[in-house]
Amino acid sequence: MTEAESPLLLKVLPTPFARWRVEVSDRADPYQFVSKGQAISFAIAWADLHQPCEVEVYGFAGRLERHIRVPNGNRCRGHGADRRRMTIPINFPDRRKRERRLPI
16 A cells, blocks of 8 residues: 555544544644544544545543544445335325324
């Protein structure tokens, strides 16, 4: 892998004020977050858009807790395959409409 093809490095680090920051290797200013979960989610999403990347998560003691490589074969899927947004046609009538139309 050449220098131009080497993966970007993102570091999720705690700040002294109980907040979290994400440092990108080619960017001067870090991104600031309130929680560790927000910082990790942002780092993974950013890395997914700018592949190939590596995400390193550090704890308060300064030790490496997690190392995430993107793309990872277990996480790869197409961008249009989000099952939460799929709609499936249902072939039975809606009872609520029928109940509203019944005379009292």
